[in-house]
Amino acid sequence: MGNTMENIDTSTQHEVKTVKEVFDTTSPFFEQMKIKVFPATSHTPVVRHFKFKESSLTRLMLWAAAANLPAGFFGAEMKRNMYTYGPSGCGKTRLVEAFASRTGRPMFREQCSKETTLSDLFGSWKLCGKDQGMKWVYGKVCQWAKTPNAILLLDEWDQVPADVAMGLNGVLDGAPIHLDQTDEIIKIAPGCMIMATGNTNGRGSAGGQGGSAAIYKGTQKMNFANQDRFNVMFETYLTEEEEIDLLKSETRANPLAAKAMASLAAKIRANFIGLNEDAGANGMAFQFTITTRNVLNWSMNFSLLTQMGKRPEDAYVEALRMTVLDFASKDEASAILATWSTIMGTTSQP
Incomplete structure (x- = not known):
């Protein structure tokens, strides 16, 4: 029998603030909306200045709401993950960092590539000095899963090989993580959220206006079963x-x-x-x-x-x-x- 790790939400201490105050928005849409703000940790990004567009903030708020719904809130299962794509350098990663910064959420960022493996994501045995010998080192996915209210950022997700992306489908569904190498079961902590970013829409197009994905070397078409587990947001350059x-x-x-x-x-x-x-x-x-x-x-x-x-x-x-x-x-x-x-x-x- 594996060792089941029950993650208890010890970071329930939080403030409830207005969205207008937290994100410095003047949009009337957010007039009555409120959001939880957690005490910052060593894993919380520091972003001092960022201007949130209303369209982006709307989807971020929906993402946060979906990720924190109690089980069975709807009869159907609701997608709780977000895939944000757009041209290079338009601020996709910064958007997620700024959201984490404003809400105090810890963030674990995995920089993906065509070389990314499941061991990179979940962990592996590593030699940690002659006295310590081999030691299991958790990957970013497991570190995130053990941290309440954390954000997992899968950067450049459209670079990842399809078989590796498929290996994350259970996590995207909210299922516990089974580590065969350590005979361990990790239940995903309360309030955890997943964001993936990329330059393409996962289907061979690089922009809302039909841009060519060929400019982004190494990007791949996403497996539909993996893509289907995400809501989507297109980001582009500022006006x-x-x-x-x-x-x-x-x-x-x-x-x-x-x-x-x-x-x-x-x-x-x-x-x-x-x-x-x-x-x-x-x-x-x-x-x-x-x-x-x-x-x-x-x-x-x-x-x-x-x-x-x-x-x-x-x-x-x-x-x-x-x-x-x-x-x-x-x-x-x-x-x-x-x-x-x-x-x-x-x-x-x-």
Whole structure:
């Protein structure tokens, strides 16, 4: 008989706060809504600034509600897991980290790849020094399952081989974890939640507008039985106005500089084949894009270069090249710099 580990929820201490207060939203939809906020642990991410879109926050709240429903609340079984996909660098992982940070939930992140194995996820025997010998080391899935109110983040889930993903189906259903190697049974702790992320929709498309998944090397079509256990959320880049606000608040960019940078990012993304089916309809189709992460770094590199004494017009280009543009092909880089020149000619000098 295996050793059954009963996980007792010892972290029931929590505050109940309004969603508007916790997530700093002004949307009337959340006016009367409340959420539990737990004491932060060493596994709780720290994200100080993040702006939640109403559509994203709505699905996150539904995800949290479904994951914490008592057994038998509905007659039918409700899906309790979320798969979030979208283009590289649009903030999928940051979204989950910010949600965990605001609610105090511990988070266990597994960085997945085509090399990921079930041993990576659940654990394995490891040699821990000549005096200790072989020791069982729990993987992130088991660590998560033993931690009440925790979030398991399966990053780049569409990279995982189908047979490995199928090995997690029982966990996605909420079933106890059976570790044959240790003759142990781990019951999933109360309040635990699962989020997976990827660049594709799991069916060969990379975007809500029919972008090509070929740009994301190593991604695979998900087994339908595995995919069917997730609700889904599509995330994409910020709008120009949202990105302008982010640049001003996070990098102290002046309004005109922020506007010019956000404008270039939007134009590049419109022609990115990994996001749009008709990429290139209004210019060259790019296998390259500029992510939100890189827009922020462009602005910060620009700021440092100007403080070093570089002329602003040169600092913009040098910072752009250093941050991301030198990854592009020669033709793509030339087209992007031509677009930047046009923007600077039609925008007052920042």
